[in-house]
Amino acid sequence: xxxxxxxxxxxxxxxxxxxxxxxxxxxxxxxxxxxxxxxxxxxxxxxxxxxxxxxxxxxxxxxxxxxxxxxxxxxxxxxxxxxxxxxxxxxxxxxxxxxxxxxxxxxxxxxxxxx
Amino acid sequence: xxxxxxxxxxxxxxxxxxxxxxxxxxxxxxxxxxxxxxxxxxxxxxxxxxxxxxxxxxxxxxxxxxxxxxxxxxxxxxxxxxxxxxxxxxxxxxxxxxxxxxxxxxxxxxxxxxxx
Numbered sequence: 001x002x003x004x005x006x007x008x009x010x011x012x013x014x015x016x017x018x019x020x021x022x023x024x025x026x027x028x029x030x031x032x033x034x035x036x037x038x039x040x041x042x043x044x045x046x047x048x049x050x051x052x053x054x055x056x057x058x059x060x061x062x063x064x065x066x067x068x069x070x071x072x073x074x075x076x077x078x079x080x081x082x083x084x085x086x087x088x089x090x091x092x093x094x095x096x097x098x099x100x101x102x103x104x105x106x107x108x109x110x111x112x113x114x115x
Numbered sequence: 116x117x118x119x120x121x122x123x124x125x126x127x128x129x130x131x132x133x134x135x136x137x138x139x140x141x142x143x144x145x146x147x148x149x150x151x152x153x154x155x156x157x158x159x160x161x162x163x164x165x166x167x168x169x170x171x172x173x174x175x176x177x178x179x180x181x182x183x184x185x186x187x188x189x190x191x192x193x194x195x196x197x198x199x200x201x202x203x204x205x206x207x208x209x210x211x212x213x214x215x216x217x218x219x220x221x222x223x224x225x226x227x228x229x230x231x
Contacts, residue, residue: 043119043222044158044206090157099214100170105150105157 002027004074004091006106013081014114021076021109023091032094033074034103035065039087047089050074061085081113117141119223121207127229128197136192136226140209147190148220149182150206158206164190165213197230204228 003026013019025031035047048059055067065076076089091106120139128134140147146165150158151174160174166187175182179197184190194201204227208220 041224043224044208044220045222046220092157100163100165102160102163102171102174104160107155107157 002031002093002095002104004033004093004104004106006089006091006109008109009107010110010112012112012114015083016080019078019081019085019111019113021089021091021111023074023076023106025072025074025091025093027093029097031067031074032097033065033067034092034094035059035063035074035076036090036092036105037061037087038090038108044090047076083113083115086111086113119207119209119221121205121223121226123226124224125227125229127231130199130230131196132230133193133195134197134228136194136205136228138190138192138207138209138223140188140190140207141211141221142188144209144211144221145213146210146220147184148208148210149190149192150208151176152204152206152225154203161192161205194228197228199230202228202230 005024033050036044038044047063048057050057050067058064063078067074088108088110090108092103095101095104122137148163149161152158162182163171164184167184179195181193204225206225208222210220
């Protein structure tokens with residue numbers, strides 16, 4: 001089965017600095033990878049996805065993610081962090097290459113942006 | 116409505132009680148999903164509907180869990196004889212496309228179930 005790992009429970013970054021939230025994956029076949037964000041008392045929000053194509057994927061709110069096949073990583077990045085980026089971030093992978101295969105989420109990484 | 120609506124927002128149930136959690140997807144959305152999110156964990160897949168057809172229920176943890184979407188719109192997740200380990204946030208999501216998450220879901224805010 002496919003899986004994702006988020007090795008950091010929490011990441012602290014000063015406002016204005018670049019941020020990286022790490023994710024590694026394990027898949028057989030082509031990976032379908034996603035990032036979601038969860039703000040307090042709000043639903044999960046889709047940020048971006050990688051299916052095929054350019055290794056650098058751009059998403060919502062200025063976030064981007066870099067797909068690295070050799071390192072089996074899909075790290076989330078942003079050049080300049082905002083305090084409002086503080087939230088819980090989830091990496092996810094589709095469990096197979098069929099359209100109806102379910103999505104598997106990582107445990108999440110809490111991002112704190114310090115003013 | 117503009118988003119996915121879930122009710123109730125919070126539910127406290129005594130152990131052994133049956134509960135029903137409701138999800139109103141975005142109008143016209145074909146796909147509907149239920150996820151369970153335990154404290155400090157990522158969401159875990161429960162079940163998936165395409166219109167009224169339940170195409171995948173492999174994530175339902177036991178036969179106490181039952182989900183339906185009889186008219187291809189509103190969905191209800193029912194948990195019978197609740198146990199403490201059922202305490203979690205139950206998330207519903209919908210998508211305008213068939214299949215799981217190719218274009219990203221829209222999630223509701225969830226129902227927080229506490230079994231005492």
